[in-house]
Amino acid sequence: MVVGRPEWDNRDMEIISAIQQRLGEEAVITPGPGMDPYLTERRGLFAGNRARAVVRPADTEAVATVMQMATEHGVGVVPRGGNTGLCGGAAADDNADVILLSLERLNRIRRVDADNFTLTAEAGCLLSDLQAAAAGAERLFPLSYAAENDCQIGGNLATNAGGMNVLRYGNARDLALGLEVVLADGRIWDGLRGLRKDNSGYDLKDLFIGAEGTLGIITAATLKLFPPVRERATAIVGLNSAAAAVSLFGRLRADSGDTITSCELMGREPLSLAIAHGTGCAEPLTTSYPWYLLIDLTSSARDAALDRRLEDALSGTAEGIGDYRIATDSTMAADFWRLRNSIPGAQKGAGASIKNDVSVPVADIPAFIEAASAAVIEACPGVRPCPFGHIGDGNIHFNLTRPTTMTDAAFLEQWAPLTRRVHDIAMAYSGSFAAEHGVGQLKPGEVARLKSPVEQDLMRRLKTAFDPDDRLNPGKVVPPIGRPPSAG
Amino acid sequence: MVVGRPEWDNRDMEIISAIQQRLGEEAVITPGPGMDPYLTERRGLFAGNRARAVVRPADTEAVATVMQMATEHGVGVVPRGGNTGLCGGAAADDNADVILLSLERLNRIRRVDADNFTLTAEAGCLLSDLQAAAAGAERLFPLSYAAENDCQIGGNLATNAGGMNVLRYGNARDLALGLEVVLADGRIWDGLRGLRKDNSGYDLKDLFIGAEGTLGIITAATLKLFPPVRERATAIVGLNSAAAAVSLFGRLRADSGDTITSCELMGREPLSLAIAHGTGCAEPLTTSYPWYLLIDLTSSARDAALDRRLEDALSGTAEGIGDYRIATDSTMAADFWRLRNSIPGAQKGAGASIKNDVSVPVADIPAFIEAASAAVIEACPGVRPCPFGHIGDGNIHFNLTRPTTMTDAAFLEQWAPLTRRVHDIAMAYSGSFAAEHGVGQLKPGEVARLKSPVEQDLMRRLKTAFDPDDRLNPGKVVPPIGRPPSAG
Structure with a gap:
């Protein structure tokens, strides 16, 4: 997958040196093999093996400084949590003119307020640590899924993670009452409110949640707790x-x-x-x-x-x-x-499998599975649909296992056309082609292909309003105008 | 209160005539006393007695036509639901260069889907009609409050209404899975999805909810239902x-x-x-x-x-x-x-009372009530604090009854300074000065006074991105730049 970066140019070294001066030596991973874990993407699906620098700021102010420096040096910033996402949202893209910003050192639980049923934590806290902190106060933090020992709450919120308990407690979005966010220009928005009712202006919080770091970098959150x-x-x-x-x-x-x-x-x-x-x-x-x-x-x-x-x-x-x-x-x-x-x-x-992460209205699950199975079998005789998922959320992982008579490689060549068919059918049932794993760099092509022009236009307006110079996680989520459709 | 509008100018008549041509005679309330109910604000606190026309479109396309005509004629549009809000969000402001758009004829329940625990309804449906439709399918639509027989779901969503059951079921925002919205330029965003999981792009829905019609006009919604x-x-x-x-x-x-x-x-x-x-x-x-x-x-x-x-x-x-x-x-x-x-x-x-609609973290309710009581009694000796509210939401209606020795009029002159003191104390506890009734035209001054410059800037960027010509409910929610602080 990632083979290390062959060489570093003067511009890289200039940026690294500038960051070291501002944030200290320990905030920067210097070029070399130590960088590899930060540039690796879990499934190896995305390039991600180039970035001008890897920065690990220790607090919110330092994150703000990184954004200011990104403007000064004219580069983008890719925020990164626990690296457990599957859509490449936290990996550098081919462009590579970016600083990779790891939130791992923002790992303080700032407050557990049992009476208010809330917890305030920084973005780099592991999900399992938040679960434990809540349990220590006889409360439950209900977000839970397979990667909970590795994923970070900042990434959970940036991708609006789902998991096993959504039916009862909602997605990550539903669990967040307030956020602290570093904006594209390095300003800090302090929206860390622990309120159940607040109608004093526009709902900024929900814009940043699920935006995968393209509108701002979540540095802390106030989260809902529940009885144990x-x-x-x-x-x-x-x-x-x-x-x-x-x-x-x-x-x-x-x-x-x-x-x-x-x-x-x-x-x-x-x-x-x-x-x-x-x-x-x-x-x-x-x-x-x-x-x-x-x-x-x-x-x-x-x-x-x-x-x-x-x-x-x-x-x-x-x-x-x-x-x-x-x-x-x-x-x-x-x-x-x-x-x-x-x-x-x-x-x-x-054998090889092709994964889909779709959702449809609960009542339409049977019809969707039937139609999608027929479609993929028609396109690829012998393919074995492996549908499973969270029925209460309408979220079906409509995964496909290769025909017994086919090689892995030949089957994986069918990824794009088979995935497109499944997405088309999900959309026909008013569903989603990205239910709980997000868009990242895997599915902007599907955003362009499947979302209405009106919706794409509104997304671009938001991106332009909050990040006019495209500094924040460039190339993710929002399809560039005129980008040709590709599979996701 | 409202005394009818004394006279109509050529510009009014030109706009009225143009709308009649496009949408039919029945879509327009012609000038005269028939207009008064549409221009009245419940508490009589706001001018609201002037609008160039009152329009009652019958469907989403007609709402879109009204927005297109607003651009053609260079006027604003004030959307209006059941007129039960208390902050003047649905009343015309002093400017009066607006069309008042009543959603009352968009009153169809489009679908009840018991298996998916959802209901899709148009903006003008009465809340109590939605409760009844859900009950008819052995489901519960849990939004409930005093005005439920008069308020409309579009207004509930535009103001993110709260009420009695928020503790268990959340605010109106938490009950909406999807929206249909007419945008400032007359395009229609079809976001009527009934999905529990959808991470296929930015969260547009939550921007329109609670924005009081300043970013788009909600024309229909898909809402969550629960077991009865x-x-x-x-x-x-x-x-x-x-x-x-x-x-x-x-x-x-x-x-x-x-x-x-x-x-x-x-x-x-x-x-x-x-x-x-x-x-x-x-x-x-x-x-x-x-x-x-x-x-x-x-x-x-x-x-x-x-x-x-x-x-x-x-x-x-x-x-x-x-x-x-x-x-x-x-x-x-x-x-x-x-x-x-x-x-x-x-x-x-x-006697006269001054109402506050604030929220604080649940754990801080006792300290807030004590501090706020001391502050108002210091400022107005003899005033009787009447705190009550939804403790699980941290939402205290910190209402003030006049001193027995004071006239109503003299007490009401204290509205601004007393309210400001209460808001200041709520903010000191990281609370909100507008918990469940919104901002409307009552509290933009408090937005300007109490929200951080960063947050106000983000609100203005959103307003500019979605409504660059200020057609949508002008003067509401977002304070104009440089507007002097006033009480709310």
């Missing part, structure tokens, strides 16, 4: 159709008193892959079903009787619902969850 | 301090399994006013306390045992908590709620 989880019930259910899963989800939401926290749909194909290639994964039910739901109910009450609620909801006769098992202890619950969490890795055991 | 309420428990609790209320709120949130939907704080003074001047209001407890909490737990589960949870939480010994009563039936629950709902009207019985 004191009771949990987990079940796995076999289903005869995806439509039955949609109905069961709606009924469970109501009957459980909206205590449903996760509701993960798995097709038989990805479940089979998990059982075949995952570690410690066993057939969960005695009968095989075309579809499965993995359900978690949680409550902060000590006597919520969640097991009984699950039993009541599942034992009633309802069309399309087959066997089920309710976990009798946390070990069994972990066994069920291991099936779900093994799917992404298990796909690798069956 | 099937069980409810209501209690009133006497407390020795506001701090005890904050602690009890935190404990109740956790112990009730986060089923707490409303948590209303009332000081003894406003409660006494309600008992003295309200209809059907009786002392709720045998002992008098300085503070009271009115608590609602709700659940969509049929066996949530909410009464028992309330009893368990309240019967435990905790500092500062006095007597309590749990409603044994819905009549008693209604009696408790009548006390809370009678406060705003009851204040009138005790």
Whole structure:
């Protein structure tokens, strides 16, 4: 992937030296192999192996200084968190006339306010550290997903991360009450308010969230906390159709008193892959079903009787619902969850895969899966759709495993056309071609191809209003005018 | 208040005639007394008695036509919903070179999608009609407040309305998944997506919500629905301090399994006013306390045992908590709620009052109330603070009733200086001077006085980017550069 940068020019050295003078030696990674981890992109999909400097400011003022220096030197700035994004938003692009700015040293939890159910933390804090700090105050910070030990809250907010608990607690956006942001020109916007109600002007906060650092650099946030989880019930259910899963989800939401926290749909194909290639994964039910739901109910009450609620909801006769098992202890619950969490890795055991991150209205999930499966099979006979995802959010990871008769390389050449077909079908159901992983440098072409001209124009107006000289994460999210459509 | 407009000039008639030609006779209210209801502002605080025309378009395309015509004729457009706002956002300002655009004919519920837990409705739909449509599909649309039979969802979204259930379900902003918006130049942005996860570009939706029509005119929205309420428990609790209320709120949130939907704080003074001047209001407890909490737990589960949870939480010994009563039936629950709902009207019985709509972090409510009370009493001896509000949201209506020895008129002359003092103290606690009623034309001066220059600059950049010719609700929300500070 990244092979280090062959040589450094005078302009690089001039910028590095200037930053060292202003922010101290320790704020700059000097050219050499030490830079490589900062230039590597997780999947190796993006160039990212060039930047004029890698800077690690220690506080918000130093981030502001970097932006001022970017203007002085006429370069862009690529902000970078935990490097767990999958769309190249935190990697330098081909242009390479950028400073890569790592937020990792802004890692202080500034305040935990249990009475206000809030926590204020800097951008470089690890998500798992925030979860722990909340737990220490008998509170829950509910954002949770596979990369939680590596990802940083600044990146979570910049990409509006989703994860396992969105159904109950919302995306990262929904968890942020206030932000501190360094603007393109180096000014600092102090919007660190911990208020549930504030209608004293335009909603600036939500503009920066999900903008992937293209409108400003999030340096700290005040986040919502919740009561801690004191009771949990987990079940796995076999289903005869995806439509039955949609109905069961709606009924469970109501009957459980909206205590449903996760509701993960798995097709038989990805479940089979998990059982075949995952570690410690066993057939969960005695009968095989075309579809499965993995359900978690949680409550902060000590006597919520969640097991009984699950039993009541599942034992009633309802069309399309087959066997089920309710976990009798946390070990069994972990066994069920291991099936779900093994799917992404298990796909690798069956050859190359093409990943899609789409969402549609919940009610349209069955029709979407049917239409998208037919379309990709038509385009690439033998391809194995592996649909799974967060049914309550309408977020389906419509992943494709290569035909058994095809080489990995030949299959991956189909990435663009197959992905485009899946996106087209998601859009036909008023869905999204970028549900929880963002746009980065992977999908600006799809923004250009699939978003209305009006929406693209509004996006460009915002970019121009906040970053007229294109200093902030250039080339990401907003497609340049006239850029030819490409796949994402 | 409004006395009708004495005369109409040629420019008025030219604009009216042009609109009639394009949109039909029925789309225009012709000059005369029929116009008065459209030019009246509820409290009579704002001029609002002049507009070049009153237009009632029937659909989104017609709204777009009005915006195009506004450009052609060089006038502004003031969008107007149910006219229940209190900050003059929907009233014409002194300038009067505007078309007043009523959304009332855009009143179709386009779709109720129970499986997706969403509803799509046009801006002119009454809030109570949306509640009813949701209930008809066994769903809950939780936005609720006193004006719900008169207010329109477009106005709710344009002002990011709050209300009684924010603690559980969020503000209007949190309930909107997608919007349809007519832009300043008459283009239509179709952002009517019903998705829980969509990170395919900048968050445009949240810019229009709470912008009070100054960035675009919301013509339709896709809104979140929830499972219906099937069980409810209501209690009133006497407390020795506001701090005890904050602690009890935190404990109740956790112990009730986060089923707490409303948590209303009332000081003894406003409660006494309600008992003295309200209809059907009786002392709720045998002992008098300085503070009271009115608590609602709700659940969509049929066996949530909410009464028992309330009893368990309240019967435990905790500092500062006095007597309590749990409603044994819905009549008693209604009696408790009548006390809370009678406060705003009851204040009138005790003479003129000055209203504040501030928020602070929940933990700071006791200190804020103490500091603000001391400040207003110092400035106006004998003034009676009547604090009440939504404790879980940190939203205190810090209303002031005139001293018994003062005339209404003399007291109301203190509006600006007293309000400024209260706002200053809210800001000192990192609070907001406009929590749930917005800015309108009442508080742009406070925006100029209290918001940072950086934040004002970002607001102006947004206004310029989306409405460069200042056609959309001119003079509202964003303070003009150099405008002298005034009270709000």
